[in-house]
Amino acid sequence: MEHFYYSWSAQSAGEKLPVDRAERDEFVLTDGRRIYDFICTSFQANFGHNFDPIRNRMVQQLAAMPIASPKTSFDLKRDVSGRLVDLISLGNGKIFYTVSGAESVENALKIARQVTGRPIVAARQKSYHGATLGALSVTGDWRNKPHLTFDQGTLRIPEHDQDPDLTRTEQLFLQTGPDNIAAVILETISGTNGMSIPDAEWFGRIQNLCRKYGCLLILDEVLVGFGRCGTDFAFQAYSLEPDLVCMSKAMTGGYIPFGAVWTSPKIASYYDTQTMSCGLTNYAHPLGLAALDGVISSLADPGFRDEMEELEECFRHNLEQLSRCNNVTGVRHRGLMAAIDLDQPAPTWKMGIEHELHFFSKENLVIIAPPYISTPRRLESAISALAHLLDS
Numbered sequence: 580m581e582h583f584y585y586s587w588s589a590q591s592a593g594e595k596l597p598v599d600r601a602e603r604d605e606f607v608l609t610d611g612r613r614i615y616d617f618i619c620t621s622f623q624a625n626f627g628h629n630f631d632p633i634r635n636r637m638v639q640q641l642a643a644m645p646i647a648s649p650k651t652s653f654d655l656k657r658d659v660s661g662r663l664v665d666l667i668s669l670g671n672g673k674i675f676y677t678v679s680g681a682e683s684v685e686n687a688l689k690i691a692r693q694v695t696g697r698p699i700v701a702a703r704q705k706s707y708h709g710a711t712l713g714a715l716s717v718t719g720d721w722r723n724k725p726h727l728t729f730d731q732g733t734l735r736i737p738e739h740d741q742d743p744d745l746t747r748t749e750q751l752f753l754q755t756g757p758d759n760i761a762a763v764i765l766e767t768i769s770g771t772n773g774m775s776i777p778d779a780e781w782f783g784r785i786q787n788l789c790r791k792y793g794c795l796l797i798l799d800e801v802l803v804g805f806g807r808c809g810t811d812f813a814f815q816a817y818s819l820e821p822d823l824v825c826m827s828k829a830m831t832g833g834y835i836p837f838g839a840v841w842t843s844p845k846i847a848s849y850y851d852t853q854t855m856s857c858g859l860t861n862y863a864h865p866l867g868l869a870a871l872d873g874v875i876s877s878l879a880d881p882g883f884r885d886e887m888e889e890l891e892e893c894f895r896h897n898l899e900q901l902s903r904c905n906n907v908t909g910v911r912h913r914g915l916m917a918a919i920d921l922d923q924p925a926p927t928w929k930m931g932i933e934h935e936l937h938f939f940s941k942e943n944l945v946i947i948a949p950p951y952i953s954t955p956r957r958l959e960s961a962i963s964a965l966a967h968l969l970d971s
């Protein structure tokens with residue numbers, strides 16, 4: 580008997596991966612099989628499993644100063660925060676550090692309510708924002724249901740395709756009383772709830788609605804941030820100006836649990852005089868900062884970006900193969916992430932492992948998001964293996 584739990588499943592369900600080690604973009608199982616990590620573990624191992632620019636930076640930091648009090652100021656903390664603010668490219672904001680995606684969302688919700696003095700947050704019907712109670716309260720999927728969440732603080736708004744011109748959404752705002760609405764929270768592009776990609780017009784209308792009623796716009800980029808969708812952050816493809824941006828996962832390549840919330844210059848100046856009543860023991864952990872330094876440097880490296888672009892091109896080209904498979908009704912993609920819709924139940928995670936692929940599937944959907952460090956050849960062979968599975 581193993582004395583630990585597996586998350587999000589009955590313990591007898593048997594979804595276990597007996598791993599010996601991980602190399603580049605693959606898990607090596609205890610029986611020697613190599614499994615291509617087609618969703619970067621849980622969408623965080625975007626730089627693969629042993630990427631020196633992150634690993635070496637962390638080892639250096641471990642030797643120099645592995646722990647720091649939240650009250651400290653030091654070169655790495657100042658430099659990397661400035662570089663992250665530059666990467667966001669929305670002006671002179673500030674970073675609040677956390678240790679996970681859920682905590683980034685929790686803190687963004689707390690900040691939005693504190694800054695506006697309003698209680699309600701509008702959230703999409705299909706969404707995932709993390710497993711803590713505040714983040715679950717704005718989550719729109721089954722994971723919200725079994726828990727005593729704060730749903731009275733949530734206004735559910737329709738999906739973009741159900742209300743493209745926001746007529747219904749604005750009605751809901753007016754019924755709730757816009758003066759009660761602190762913020763709208765959105766995954767810019769949703770992850771495990773179907774990779775739903777709104778168009779620029781819908782995003783523009785959401786931005787305008789927020790401005791009209793004085794609500795803040797919180798973008799959850801926990802899954803899509805740091806290069807996943809072809810730009811450093813997914814919102815950068817839509818000329819959006821969020822007030823808060825939530826990050827985690829690939830922010831350290833997953834090498835250490837870490838997260839952050841970017842806040843706008845306006846929010847930053849609010850806290851010049853008001854108490855920032857948020858905090859945590861491992862705030863701005865030096866090993867997280869060091870890993871983030873490695874991530875930002877890699878994303879800024881022209882050679883690395885060229886290789887990423889080459890991989891994106893290969894991905895785009897080979898996805899056509901998937902769209903021709905039996906039972907595939909559609910393929911959506913952005914950058915290095917794709918959702919494949921089927922007209923029948925998708926192959927299970929276990930079937931994927933049998934075909935030496937680690938992907939996400941639920942209902943009639945498969946999601947793939949290859950590691951940035953894959954070679955085009957390895958990616959092509961993984962897509963062929965998936966096409967074979969879908970056709971079988």
Ligand SMILES: Cc1ncc(COP(=O)(O)O)c(C=O)c1O
Nearest residue numbers: 679680681707708709770801802
């Ligand atoms: C969009 C989004 N937000 C928040 C989270 C929560 O992140 P974490 O599991 O690190 O708490 C996730 C996790 O999958 C996510 O996909």
